[in-house]
Amino acid sequence: MTAFPPGTTVRVLQEDWAPFYNLPNSAQRFAAQTGVRVEVTLSHIPEFWELMDRAFNEDDPPFDLVGCDELLLLQYARKGRVEPLDGYVAADQYALDDFEPAALEAVSLRGALYGLPYCDVSSVLIYRADLFDRYGIPVPQTMEQLSEAALAVQAAARADGHADFYGITLRGAPSCGLNFWLLGSTWAPSWGVRWYDEDGQPAFNTPQHRAALEHYVGLLRRAGPPESATMGFEECMAAYRAGRAAMVIEPANEASIVYETGGPVADGTLTTLVPAGPLGTRHAGLYCPPYAIPARSKARRAAWELAKFLCAPEQLVEDAQRSGFVEVSRRSVLDDPRFVARFRPDLVATTRATRAFARGERPVTRHSFEFGDILGEESARALTGEQTVQQALDRAEERVRALGAPE
Numbered sequence: 001m002t003a004f005p006p007g008t009t010v011r012v013l014q015e016d017w018a019p020f021y022n023l024p025n026s027a028q029r030f031a032a033q034t035g036v037r038v039e040v041t042l043s044h045i046p047e048f049w050e051l052m053d054r055a056f057n058e059d060d061p062p063f064d065l066v067g068c069d070e071l072l073l074l075q076y077a078r079k080g081r082v083e084p085l086d087g088y089v090a091a092d093q094y095a096l097d098d099f100e101p102a103a104l105e106a107v108s109l110r111g112a113l114y115g116l117p118y119c120d121v122s123s124v125l126i127y128r129a130d131l132f133d134r135y136g137i138p139v140p141q142t143m144e145q146l147s148e149a150a151l152a153v154q155a156a157a158r159a160d161g162h163a164d165f166y167g168i169t170l171r172g173a174p175s176c177g178l179n180f181w182l183l184g185s186t187w188a189p190s191w192g193v194r195w196y197d198e199d200g201q202p203a204f205n206t207p208q209h210r211a212a213l214e215h216y217v218g219l220l221r222r223a224g225p226p227e228s229a230t231m232g233f234e235e236c237m238a239a240y241r242a243g244r245a246a247m248v249i250e251p252a253n254e255a256s257i258v259y260e261t262g263g264p265v266a267d268g269t270l271t272t273l274v275p276a277g278p279l280g281t282r283h284a285g286l287y288c289p290p291y292a293i294p295a296r297s298k299a300r301r302a303a304w305e306l307a308k309f310l311c312a313p314e315q316l317v318e319d320a321q322r323s324g325f326v327e328v329s330r331r332s333v334l335d336d337p338r339f340v341a342r343f344r345p346d347l348v349a350t351t352r353a354t355r356a357f358a359r360g361e362r363p364v365t366r367h368s369f370e371f372g373d374i375l376g377e378e379s380a381r382a383l384t385g386e387q388t389v390q391q392a393l394d395r396a397e398e399r400v401r402a403l404g405a406p407e
Contacts, residue, residue, distance in 0.1 A: 115290025130268030150223035167223030174380035176372025185285025190277025365406035
């Protein structure tokens with residue numbers, strides 16, 4: 001490891017959420033090994049976004065290493081605000097083959113690597129296996145079967161006297177990170193939807209996308225809670241944990257939280273793969289927040305060493321054991337006996353199997369978040385009945401065109 005002058009400091013900015021609960025301890029260990037002082041700032045959205053913007057945009061940035069959303073990262077990279085990592089990788093002969101190729105692709109732009117993935121977050125189907133067994137309902141393998149199962153388990157539970165019970169709960173609240181996470185990374189790709197054509201023109205207003213959105217809207221109207229249009233992932237998981245829904249599609253770690261916290265549904269819960277769409281393919285999305293270095297940081301080399309340390313297999317195992325976060329970025333960690341022993345077998349198996357098809361599905365453009373917010377808002381208005389699905393797609397296309405070229 002590189003020796004650094006006395007007084008070298010790396011200032012780290014990280015969103016304060018589950019995978020990073022052990023970051024202060026990890027930073028102390030790195031400091032003890034290297035003599036580099038590490039200052040950690042944990043922040044919540046929206047303050048986190050404001051601090052991240054300062055880190056990448058200011059000439060004298062307040063942070064040297066940022067754990068950030070990969071879509072935002074690539075927007076900054078387009079402007080030359082993020083330090084490319086390829087030179088560091090080559091100089092250190094740093095092996096990348098333990099990371100999922102799809103995750104490395106998600107943090108790369110025009111062939112250059114801009115971050116090290118810390119975790120790989122993808123959706124799984126979390127379901128009440130006890131109710132499926134009790135009512136003799138098969139676990140759905142296709143989106144059509146998902147609708148059938150949701151209606152069947154809902155009818156059976158209500159017949160047993162559970163009036164406030166629903167077959168499924170899904171994100172309906174409008175935003176890039178809420179309903180468009182599902183629509184953009186699971187539903188639309190499952191029907192073969194493309195976001196842009198080869199000329200950079202919106203290409204999503206198609207019969208395939210209409211069918212995907214009609215399926216999503218119809219499923220929630222028939223088998224989802226009445227407040228679905230206002231539900232984000234927290235509300236969906238709260239409904240599931242309270243025993244109000246038989247299924248939910250959320251990142252695998254949400255199942256880990258169900259298992260960890262106990263409650264009325266924990267023992268009866270299992271996980272499986274997101275059902276396949278009409279084309280026969282499965283899609284689960286991929287959110288892989290990386291550690292990235294602001295291009296104007298004065299401690300770039302020390303920040304690189306800290307990023308390597310935080311993403312090392314040994315450190316990821318320790319972090320997972322402490323935090324209970326299952327969706328780690330390295331393949332070797334998923335097979336580490338200490339990691340496997342920490343989690344329920346079905347959860348490890350589902351997480352590992354999802355990696356075979358998980359990839360970034362949302363559009364990566366200079367206005368990715370605006371795109372996602374637009375599709376999310378118009379889709380939510382279709383869910384509430386304010387407009388038809390076709391009107392939602394027409395309006396979304398009009399608004400996306402107004403954003404300008406994607407590059």
